[in-house]
Amino acid sequence: MNNPNSDKDMEVPKDIAPFVAKCPPLLPGESEAQYYSLFDMMMEEIRPDATEWLALADIVGLCWDVVRYRAWKGALLNIHRLYALERALRDTRLSRGAGLGEAPVLIGIARKEAEEWRTDPEKRKVLEARLAEYGYDEVALNAGALLEALVPIAAIERFLASARSQLNGMLKELCMRREFADRARKALNERLQPAAHKQIEAH
Amino acid sequence: MTSTRKLESNKRDASRSTGPRTPGGKLRSRNNARRHGLATSIENDSEAAASIELLAAILSEGADDFGRIEQSRIVAECHFDLRRIRTARHDVFLTMQDLENVSGNDFDNALCAMERISRYERRAWSKRKQALRQLPSE
Numbered sequence: 001m002n003n004p005n006s007d008k009d010m011e012v013p014k015d016i017a018p019f020v021a022k023c024p025p026l027l028p029g030e031s032e033a034q035y036y037s038l039f040d041m042m043m044e045e046i047r048p049d050a051t052e053w054l055a056l057a058d059i060v061g062l063c064w065d066v067v068r069y070r071a072w073k074g075a076l077l078n079i080h081r082l083y084a085l086e087r088a089l090r091d092t093r094l095s096r097g098a099g100l101g102e103a104p105v106l107i108g109i110a111r112k113e114a115e116e117w118r119t120d121p122e123k124r125k126v127l128e129a130r131l132a133e134y135g136y137d138e139v140a141l142n143a144g145a146l147l148e149a150l151v152p153i154a155a156i157e158r159f160l161a162s163a164r165s166q167l168n169g170m171l172k173e174l175c176m177r178r179e180f181a182d183r184a185r186k187a188l189n190e191r192l193q194p195a196a197h198k199q200i201e202a203h
Numbered sequence: 204m205t206s207t208r209k210l211e212s213n214k215r216d217a218s219r220s221t222g223p224r225t226p227g228g229k230l231r232s233r234n235n236a237r238r239h240g241l242a243t244s245i246e247n248d249s250e251a252a253a254s255i256e257l258l259a260a261i262l263s264e265g266a267d268d269f270g271r272i273e274q275s276r277i278v279a280e281c282h283f284d285l286r287r288i289r290t291a292r293h294d295v296f297l298t299m300q301d302l303e304n305v306s307g308n309d310f311d312n313a314l315c316a317m318e319r320i321s322r323y324e325r326r327a328w329s330k331r332k333q334a335l336r337q338l339p340s341e
Binding site: 015016019024025027028029050051054055057058061065068071072074075076078079080083149152155156159162166169173177 | 254258261262264278282285286289290292293296297299300302303305306307310311314317318321325328331332335338
């Protein structure tokens with residue numbers, strides 16, 4: 001929705017600014033400049049009036065939350081990738097020493113090896129070779145991570161879908177209000193102008 | 204099953220305990236059951252009340268139509284309610300700020316908290332949407 005007639009120097013009205021143009025509390029690593037740049041961009045696109053300013057603040061807030069949820073999703077996959085790696089390493093040990101069952105000691109060893117895989121490049125090569133021997137490659141580990149993280153990822157997807165649907169709903173509402181205002185204005189002009197002409201002619 | 208003697212003893216003990224007595228204790232215990240405070244109406248927040256009135260006045264643009272004033276007030280209330288909800292959500296995000304060192308358990312707790320907050324948010328969105336529809340556009 002790029003308005004070619006838009007002025008680039010649009011500003012939030014002074015009376016409403018304290019309610020909508022205040023940066024919300026941020027997380028470490030986020031910056032006010034980024035928030036205001038998003039706010040300005042949306043303001044230029046939407047060019048709100050009256051109550052639409054409130055919707056604008058919410059739209060920016062929702063966009064901001066979508067980015068945060070995406071970061072959560074990435075972090076979740078990383079955590080569960082490590083869990084999947086632990087499970088794979090445990091499986092390779094289980095296959096070697098059949099009969100040990102899920103001994104806690106094996107779980108401990110697998111956890112230690114997963115940590116070494118993350119921090120020690122030399123050890124990582126050795127572990128990767130062992131994993132490959134048992135058919136675990138990058139794709140298998142990623143699939144394992146996705147399986148492990150399925151429930152929390154589904155929850156995050158729900159939040160993301162809810163934020164997106166809220167965004168779409170608000171934009172749709174804005175369009176409807178504007179369309180209605182346009183039609184009302186047009187109808188009024190059509191009705192009032194002939195009446196005004198008649199009055200002028202009568203005088 | 205609890206014996207009659209035990210029941211009487213419980214009643215006797217309970218009558219002796221009447222909760223916190225000092226002003227400090229009363230102040231602390233007031234928040235005992237508080238989790239996020241979103242169930243309380245925003246109208247009860249004395250700090251927000253003045254701002255709500257101000258925003259409602261701006262939105263009603265000095266109109267003397269009761270309906271418009273009322274809808275403007277609802278929109279203003281919802282705006283501050285949504286701001287409060289956003290702050291609650293920020294607090295949850297804050298517990299997870301160190302994403303490289305959080306556990307799957309931390310995520311489970313945070314997602315539960317988010318789920319609870321979302322319920323209040325959906326209500327506020329819906330209430331505001333209804334009120335905005337009643338307000339005539341420019």
